[in-house]
Amino acid sequence: MSDTSTRAAAIRPWMTEKIFLGLSLPDYLRSLATPFNAVAALIVAAGVPIIAWRFLHGLGSTTNLSQTSPWGLWIGLDMMSGVALAAGGYTIAGAVYVFGLKEYRPILRAAVLTGFLGYVFAVFGLLVDLGQPWRIAYPIFYSAGPTSVMYEVGWCVALYTTVLAIEFLPPVFEWLGLRQLRERAVQIAIGAVVLGIVLSTLHQSSLGALFLLTPTKLHPLWYSSFIPLYFFISSIAAGLGMVILESATSHRLFRDRLDPRKHVDLDALTLGLARGASVVLFTYVFLKLQGLADSGDWPYLWSGYGAWYVFELGGLALVPCFLLAHAARTANVRLARIAAALTVLGVVLNRLNVSIIAMNWQPPVRYVPSAMEVVTSLCIITLGVLTFRWIVNRMPVLAEHPDYRDAH
Amino acid sequence: MxxxxxxxxxxxxxxxxxxxxxxxxxxxPQVVPAAGAAAMLVDTTRCAGCRACEAACAEVNGLPAPVASPAAGTRVTDTSHFTVVSRYLPSPDGAPHFVKRQCNHCLEPGCASACPVKAIEKTPEGPVVYHRDRCMGCRYCMMACPFEIPKYEYEKAVPYVRKCEFCAERQARGLAPACASVCPSGALTFGPREDLIEEARTRIYQHPDRYVHHVYGEHEVGGLSWLYLSDVLFDRIGLQTDLGKHGFAELxxxxxxxxxxxxxxxxxxxxxxxxxxxxxxxxxxxxxxxxx
Missing domain, CATH: 1.10.287 (Helix Hairpins)
Incomplete structure (x- = not known):
């Protein structure tokens, strides 16, 4: 009796400090009443019943998927785009740990967290999309299909999500005050980072390789034997673009979580990332043109799909490439952020084009996602943003924990 | 350091x-087909469009009876019809052409190479079979099939892929597939693939004016277990001719x-x-x- 009461007495301050941000429960709940939360709650409240409905009545009751379009928005947006945008994790981790660009360390944890949540919610989207999601571990534990690119993707995504979780352990342990475990987690960081880059190289490219099996269905301008390479290179650009946007947003919205004693020159970091993203995008556009020349699909450019292709590659890859370079040269941080947004949009559009829009381009029946699919995707993205905010508000993500400052 | x-x-x-x-x-490579692996020759010039094959298929697989009188043009299989006979009017004299469609049981199937859980497998005996106890419902097989044969039970809470399995169970018992066993016109010939290719070539050789000089399925996407003969160009009776000769598993x-x-x-x-x-x-x- 007395034991439980002392435990309860010990838990309350812990909850107050760790979970309720130092507020009492009523105060904490009151602090949640914001316009942003109202919108988020609305989206989640609309999405969750749809997901429940989908599991009770099947994919046909909620989606516009068909026998000719078996992959829709949940694969194209949540999985294909989500994983590409989560590439900031391995990109920045590689820059800091492997290339020794230590000046990017202040934005590393947020990039890793963005990556981790990107994967977690991509898998969440996949669970909603799979016909029998309770069998999601079958490729790994029950019936291996090593001839399949998807088998490889499954392994890589499972392992890499674990690796990202490991990479994010130090801030979790700092939050919980577990000093010794934190030391262990820091020690294995370099191994985790290298493994993370290997796994990312594999599955970012393999997500593209999935479409090697659709030569008769995917429009020739997007179908290419180089598609794994396109996916890999563009994921780096998407990752860098996301880190630029995410750090800009975080440093504005979570100003109180920054370390006032340690000024981080985010502008300088942003311009550095912009320079990197520009080079990567240039490589990407060049490779795409090389692939186009190799396939000789130029005549397709003079068609509706051709115009769409030029819009994607020119407008949302080459233009942001030059804008990023210009921004870096003229130290225009605002322009760098706009160009980063265009870059991210361009990669998302590419993933949507490959998996949905330029897929099945010949048959008259077109797939257009249902309203319920759109709401579900929005719901999953919103849950990701809310989780990001929950963690950033509690754990030392944007600034180092005071007890561990400069302890690397 | x-x-x-x-x-x-x-x-x-x-x-x-x-x-x-x-x-x-x-x-x-995945599977080396055994010598004498099963195949089917469809001679579309002999098909009278009676659709007894559809009825037999439905009966053997426990599916609903076929639709009564379908319209002309390409019909596609679905989750409760694993084979369908389409009626085409390709020639000016108005004579109808009938083409049976089902899984072609490719020698190097894209669906099987795409499956991350080996739920779809090419057996050495010929059929491309589906193990429903393994399928997690990713539907990559549907993306990977150029013939759009695997069909998904979107309406079910616990869905599976459905498609023709070449009556693998009947074949294991020494029986011909249901469709071939009931075909009254001799349009369907069941047998070892090498023999059927010989047979098809012989028919072309003996009636060079009647047949298009091509055995559809001998080389398409690396070879099919279902082979087709026709007296009009294959794309005029709904068979894709832009598939190339490489097996999808190679891609x-x-x-x-x-x-x-x-x-x-x-x-x-x-x-x-x-x-x-x-x-x-x-x-x-x-x-x-x-x-x-």
Missing amino acids: ELSRRTFFKVAGVAGATAVAGGRLEAS TQASLAAVPFVITLWPPFLMALYTFAKRREEAGSVEEADHE
């Missing part, structure tokens, strides 16, 4: 060797073969970069200390 050259080369050497061995494992082989190389060569390369960066940093800090 002393990373000796020997250690580095040891790692790289092991990595390279593993990669070569692994590459061979991953890229190996991802290069990509999969690269996996072991990335796994084994990336880490030592990245660790080397790490070591260089670290050493440069240490040298930098020593210099700084000297200046102070």
Whole structure:
């Protein structure tokens, strides 16, 4: 009796400090009443019943998927785009740990967290999309299909999500005050980072390789034997673009979580990332043109799909490439952020084009996602943003924990 | 930090060797069809469009009876109709042409190579079969099939893929597939693939004016277990002619073969970069200390 009461007495301050941000429960709940939360709650409240409905009545009751379009928005947006945008994790981790660009360390944890949540919610989207999601571990534990690119993707995504979780352990342990475990987690960081880059190289490219099996269905301008390479290179650009946007947003919205004693020159970091993203995008556009020349699909450019292709590659890859370079040269941080947004949009559009829009381009029946699919995707993205905010508000993500400052 | 050259080369050497061995494992072809693997010859010139095959298929697979009188034009299979006979009017004299459609049981099936859980498998005996107890519902087989044959039970809470399995169970008992066993017009001939190719060539040779001089399925997408003869161009009776001669399983082989190389060569390369960066940093800090 007395034991439980002392435990309860010990838990309350812990909850107050760790979970309720130092507020009492009523105060904490009151602090949640914001316009942003109202919108988020609305989206989640609309999405969750749809997901429940989908599991009770099947994919046909909620989606516009068909026998000719078996992959829709949940694969194209949540999985294909989500994983590409989560590439900031391995990109920045590689820059800091492997290339020794230590000046990017202040934005590393947020990039890793963005990556981790990107994967977690991509898998969440996949669970909603799979016909029998309770069998999601079958490729790994029950019936291996090593001839399949998807088998490889499954392994890589499972392992890499674990690796990202490991990479994010130090801030979790700092939050919980577990000093010794934190030391262990820091020690294995370099191994985790290298493994993370290997796994990312594999599955970012393999997500593209999935479409090697659709030569008769995917429009020739997007179908290419180089598609794994396109996916890999563009994921780096998407990752860098996301880190630029995410750090800009975080440093504005979570100003109180920054370390006032340690000024981080985010502008300088942003311009550095912009320079990197520009080079990567240039490589990407060049490779795409090389692939186009190799396939000789130029005549397709003079068609509706051709115009769409030029819009994607020119407008949302080459233009942001030059804008990023210009921004870096003229130290225009605002322009760098706009160009980063265009870059991210361009990669998302590419993933949507490959998996949905330029897929099945010949048959008259077109797939257009249902309203319920759109709401579900929005719901999953919103849950990701809310989780990001929950963690950033509690754990030392944007600034180092005071007890561990400069302890690397 | 002393990373000796020997250690580095040891790692790289092991990595390279593993990669070569692994590459061979991953890229190996799936199934070598047994000699005498089962096949079917569809002579569309002999098909009278009675659709007894559809009825027999429905009965054997426990599916609803076929639709009464379908319209002309391409019909497609669905989750409760594994085979359908389409009626075409390709020639000016108005004579109808009938074409039976079902899974073609490719020799190198895209669906089977796409399946991450081996729920779809090409058996050495010929049929491409589906193990429903393994399927997790990713629907990659549907993406990978150029004939759009695997069909999904979107309306069910616990859905499966449905398609023709070439009556693999009947074949195991020594019986012909249901469709072939009831065909009254001789349009369907069941037998070993080599024999059927011979038979098809013989028919073309004996009636060069009647047939298009091509056995559809002999080489399409690496070869099909279902072969077609026709007296009009194949694309006029709904058969795709833009598929090429390469098996779909080959399309991802290069990509999969690269996996072991990335796994084994990336880490030592990245660790080397790490070591260089670290050493440069240490040298930098020593210099700084000297200046102070």
